Amino acid sequence: MGPVFRLILATLLAFGLAGAAGAQAAEDGYDLWLRYRALPAAAQPAYAGWGTELVTDGDTPTLRIAAAELERGLTGLLGRPPVQSGSVSRDGAILLGIATSPKLAGLDLPTAKLGREGYAIRSARIRGRDVTVIAANTEIGLLYGAFRLLKQVQTAAPITRLDILDAPKVKLRMLNHWDNLDRTVERGYAGFSLWDWHKLPDYRDPRYTDYARANASIGINGTVLTNVNANADILTPAYLEKVKALADVFRPYGIRVYLTARFSAPLEIGGLKTADPLDPKVRAWWRAKADEIYRTVPDFGGFLVKANSEGQPGPQDYKRNHADGANMLADAVKPHGGIVMWRAFVYAAENVEDRAKQAYSEFKPLDGKFRDNVVVQVKNGAIDFQPREPFHPLFGAMPKTPLMMEFQITKEYLGFATHLAYLGSAWEEVLAADTHARGKESSVAKVIDGSIQPYSITGMAGVANIGDDRNWTGSHFDQANWYAFGRLAWDPESSSRDIAEEWARMTFSTDPAFVRPAVGMMMASHQAVVDYMTPLGLHHLMATGHHYGPGPWVGDLARPDWNPTYYHRADASGIGFDRTGSGSNAIGQYAPNVARSFADPKSISEDYLLWFHHLPWDWRMKSGRPLWDELVLRYGRGVDAVGQMRATWNRLEPFVDPRRFADVTAFLGIQHKEAQWWRDASVAYFQSISKRPLPAGAAPPPHDLDWYKALQFKYAPGHH
Template sequence: MNSARPLWIRAGLAASALLVGAATAPPARANDGYDLWLGPQGPTAAAAKVEVIGTSRTLAIAAEELRKGLPREATPVLLARAGEPALAPLKLATDQLGNEGYLVHSVTLSGQRLTIVTGNTDVAVLYGAFALLRHARAGGDTANLTLASTPRIPVRVLDHWDNLDGSVERGYAGQSLWDWWTLPDYKDPRYADYARANASIGINGVVLNNVNAKADSLSAAYIAKAAALADVFRPYGLRVYLSARFSAPMELGGLKTADPRNPAAAAWWQAKADEIYRAIPDFGGFLVKANSEGQPGPRDYGASHADGANMLAAALAPHGGVVMWRAFVYAETDPTDRASQAYAEFKPLDGKFSSNVIVQVKNGPIDFQPREPMHPLFGAMPATRLAAEFQVTKEYLGFATHLAYLGPLFAEALDTPTERRAGETMGSSLAAIAGVANVGRDRDWSGSTFNQANWYAFGRLAWDFTLDPRAIAREWTLQTFGLPPAATDKIVAMMMRSREAVVDYTGPFGLAHLFGSDHHYGPGPWIDDLKRPEWNPVYYHRADRNGIGFDRTARGSNTVAQYAPGLAARLARPETTPPELLLWFHHVPWTYPMPGGETLWQAMVRRYDHGVAEVDLLRREWASLKPQVDAERWTKTDAYLGIQQREARWWRDASLAYWMSINGLALPAGVRKPDHDLSWYKQQHFPFAPGGPR
C-alpha cells in the first residue's frame, strides 16, 4: 500500500502504528493451559494486516488480537464503529445490533477486498474481532463471510465466590485471582488476561466477592481496590459489581439497625452508592444474598425481600446501577419442602420490585445438582426481571478432577419451556444470567483443561442461549487443541457424554443432594444427624424398605403445583414424568416398572454401572490421543481421569451398599458387589477437602 491509500486506511494509521509488535517469534514452551482457547500471546513473526479507524484502548486491543491471531495471508481487516463516515458507502445493516452486537462482513471498499469488523460501540467491535478469530481458529473461511450477532441476554456476569483472605468458596483452582493485599498499587497482568478471556466469549460483568459477603468489601479501602480492577477491565467491556452485606450500615456505619424502612439505613446506602460511583463511574451494582444460610436480610426486621431490594435499588438508580437479589432462600425453621420455599417467598412479590432490581434464581429449585428440574419461579413472575444463576465451578460434579462438560446442563435448562406463556423458555425470559466462576490462581485458571470448557460454554450460551452445546464443544476443542478432525470428534464425543456419566454414578433418576456434608465431596446418602432436616441427604431421597424418592405431588409437598398447569399435570403422575426426574417428584416402589421392562432397582443398578463404564471409556479414549496432545495437558488430564475412575467406583459401591441396606434386595445376577461393606464407606472422612466454606 502506498501514499495514495484511501482515507479510511490513513485515518487508522496513527493508532495502529503503536500496536505493531516485534517480529520475532516467542520461544517454544510446554503448554500449561494458561492461554485457554485464545492461542499464544505475544508478538508474532507474521502479523495479519489490520487497520483501525479510531484511537480508543478498546479498538487498539481488538486490532492487536487480530494481528497476532489471524494468519498473515488473511484478507486485510478494517475495524471501525458503524457510524464512521468511511463505512457509509457500504450501507451496512447495523441498526439492530444495539450497543454490543457486531457485524463481520467481507466487502469491497475503495477497490480493495476487505473484512469489515464493526458495531455501534468500541466494545461491539471488540466482540466482533473475537468472533472473527473464533471463526478462523475453528477452521472457517475468512475470505468471504458474514458474521452477525447480538446478545440475547443483556447482563452476563461471572459471580466470584472469592473471600477477602484469598480463599475461594467452592473454588477448585487455587487461591483467589484477586490479590487484595497488593491492590490497588499492583495490578497483576493476569487481571487483563482474565478480562481478555471474558471479552472473547461475551461476558460483560464480574462480581468480585463472595455472596457470603463481608461488610469490609464496601469500605473505602476495598472500594479503591475494586476501582483498580475496574480500570483494568473497562477496555474489555467488563463492569465490576460487588456483593453487599445487608447489615453493612451497622457494621461499617455504626447504625443500630439495617431495617430497609429506616431512613438512616436508606441514607447510608445512598451515601455509599455515591462513594462507589465516584471511584467507579461504570459500577454495575450490588449482588445480595439475604436471609439465607445465616446471612442478614430484611426479614430480620419483618420486612420483605422487595423492601430490602428496593432500598438498595433507590440508592443505585441515579447512577444506572442494578441490584441482583438472590432467591436462594430456605427457612431456619423446618420447611415442608426446601424445593418450594423460594417460590413461596418470591411469587407473592411479583410486581413489587423496582425496575432496576433483578431477582437472581438458581437454575433448579435445590442447589446446583447434577440434574434438577427447572426452577418453578421461571415464567411465574412476569412483572419482575429475572436472572438465571448457574454454577460453572463443579461443587456437585466432581470438583476440578472429574471431567464433566456442563454445556448440555446449561442448554438443557435455558431451553426448557416454562409453559406459562406460549413459546417462552427459561432463557427467553431473562434480564441477566450469572455463572458462579471456576477461576482461580492456578496456571490453567480452572483447575484442569476441560474445566476451561465450562467457562467457555457459559459465556457462549449467555450470549446466545440457542446455541448447540455440541457445536460449542467443537469450537472450544478446535481452538484449545488444534487437532485433526478425527481427534476433535473424539474429544467432543467425550465431552458430550461426560455430564451424564456423573449423573449416573452420583444420583440417577432424579436423586439429588446425596453428597458428603459441608464439603460436598463423595457419597453420603446415609447422613441423617445434622441439625436441620434439609441439611441431611436422607431428607431428599426418603428411601425405606418399600420405595424411594421425594413425593412432591398433592399427596406430598405439592411442589408440582408451583409449575404451569400443563407441566404440573404431567409431573403429578409417575408414568408421565420424565424418567430422569422420576425420584425428584415421586416416591415409588423399588419394583416400579421402568421403560424397557426393568424394575426401578434393576434400572438404578444399571445406571450406576453405566456411569462407571463411561468413565473407563473416557480414560481409554484419552489414552488414544496421547500422540496428538502436548505432554503437559495430556498427563494432567490422564491423572485426573484416573482419580475419576476411582471415585466413580466409590460412588457406585457406597450408594449400592446403602440402598441394599435399606431395601433388602440383592444385586441383579452377574453384577459386581461393592468392594467394601457399608460401615467402611461410612467411616471415610475428608476434613480438608478443597473449596469448603470459610
C-alpha cells in the first residue's frame, strides 16, 4: 500500500468516524429511555469489575432476550460486554435464574411472594464469588428483572448490597391503540399506525420487536391492536393471520394481543340478520369466532368493546343491557381463558340533564351481573379525558365488578404532541383520590388493584400515543407519558416525581444540574396546560371535531353535550356547571363524604370549583380576588409558566444533544404561542359574557372575538 493510498484511506476513515460520531451525537429519540449511552467518567469507577460475566440458567427465547438486553445495556453503559458463561467463575458476575434452579440453591430468595411476573435482585455470594442474582418464578419475571437492573445502572444508582423485590400490583397493564386498518390513528399525533397491515403477515417490521422491547422494559403485558371504534374486518381469517404474526413477535416479551370487537360483526361479516346478544344464533357465531381466533393465536387475550356510545352498535339496540352484551362475548372466550373489557364510556343520543352522570346511571345497577371474566373499563373522569377531571364516580361504587382504569396517553385535549404536558402527575392525582368506598384506605388506586375488593381481574389501560414517527410519540417529552403509564400500571401508588426523575436520567442525563430543573419543569407542566386551557374546573372548551385550540363559544352543534357552552354555562350572572343538589346532583353519585367535600364551594379545591358549581362573577376566591379576575389571571399564569419552561430548557442546552434540544425548543415555542392563543381567545369570549373589565395588569386580547371565532383548522391531525 503506497503512502498516497494510505493517506486517502486514513482521510476516509477519519471522515467516516466523524460522521458516525456526528450521527450518534444527533440523536433522534428512537432509543427512548433505553439509550444505554456510556455513563460519565466520574460514575464509571463504581462499576469497575462488576458485570464482567453473565450467567444464564437456560436457553429459551425469553431468556435469550434477557441476556441480550443485559449484554447490550452493559456494553453501552460501561463500555465492555460481559463474558457469557455457563457458571459463575468470577467476582462481579450477573446470574439470571428461575427460582427452582440448582444454581440458586441456598440463597433463600423469597420468590413465593413474587407471582409469575415479579423478580428479586440480590447481591449474594456463590462459591466464594460476589454475584448479582436476578431470580424469578418465570422467564418473563427474569426479563423484567434484567430491565430493572439496567435501570439501576442507567440512573447511576448503587449496584452493591442490592435487595430488590418487585412484583406488579395490577394484572393487566395494556396499551389501547386507536389504530385503524388504513393505518390512520384516531387521536394520534405521531404519524401513522405502526401496524402495516398490507405487508403483514409476511413482512414483520423490525420496529415491532423494538415496540415489544420498550413495553417490556416498563412492564406492559398487553396490547389492543385496533380502534375501539371497531372494524369487523379485523376478525376475518385474512386479518387474523396478520394478528398472529404480531402475536408471535410480542410473545417472548410477555405481551399478549387483544382486539376490539365490533358488536354488529355477526351482521357485517357473519351473514346473520341480527346481533342480539340473547339470540342463540348470534351466541353460536361468537363462540365459533372465538374458537377460530384461538386456533390462530392460542394465547389471544380477549376483546375490548365500545358499545352504545357515540353511535357504535351495542346491546341496547336490541333492548338489552351492557351485561347481556358483555356476558355473551365472555361466554365465547371463557373456554380459552380469555377476558372481555367492556368500556363504560357511554352517553346517550337524547338530550340529558348531565352527561357526567350517564355511565354511573347505566352501570351501577348492573353491579354483580357480569361474568367473572368481564372487567368494566372506566375512564379516569366522567366526561372524556379533559385536562383535569375529578375521579369517576364509578370507582368505589361497584364492589362486585372488577373496574379497570383507562387513561389517555395521547394528548387529545392537551395540545397534541407539541405541548409539553407530563401526565404522570395528573394520573397520580386521580389514583390517590379517596373514593371513601370503604374506610380510610379506599383510594382509586386501591380500587383498581383489588386491595379493597379481591377482584380476580385487575387492570389499567392507556390509550397509546405511539405512531410511526421516528421518535415514536411525536415529541421527545411525550415519551415520558408512555413511560409513566407503564410504571403506574405496575404500581398505581408510585410517585410521579420519582418516575419523572427516572425517565429524565435514562433519556437525557444523570447530571443533577440537568435532572433537577428538567423534572421541575415536567412536574409543573400539567398545571400550566390546565391553567391556559381550562382553569378552575372548566372543561370541554375545545374547538369542534379535531379538538385543536379553543372554542368556548361553540353552541350550535346537534347535541347539547357536544357544545362547550353546555359545560361552562357562562351567562351574565356567572359561570360553571351546577352539579350540586340544586343542579344536576351529579355529586350524589359519589360516596357521602366525597359529595360533601364537593358540595361546598368555599371548601372544595378550586381546581374543581366550576366543574361542580355555577358561581357569580364576583364570587370571592381564596386569593381574595373576585372569580372573574382570578379566571383571567389563571389563564395568564398558564402562559407565563410556559415561558418559564422555555427559559429552563434553554439553560439545559449543555446537557442535551443538538437535535433533541432543537426539537424540544421548537415545540416549546409552538406551545407558548398556542397557550397565548388559548388565553386570548378564552378571555375575549368570557369577557363578552361577563361584561367586566380586565384585572389590573392583564393585557387585552390583541384581536376581537370574531377574529378568534373565524379561525378554521379542518385538517388538524388525529381527527376521525
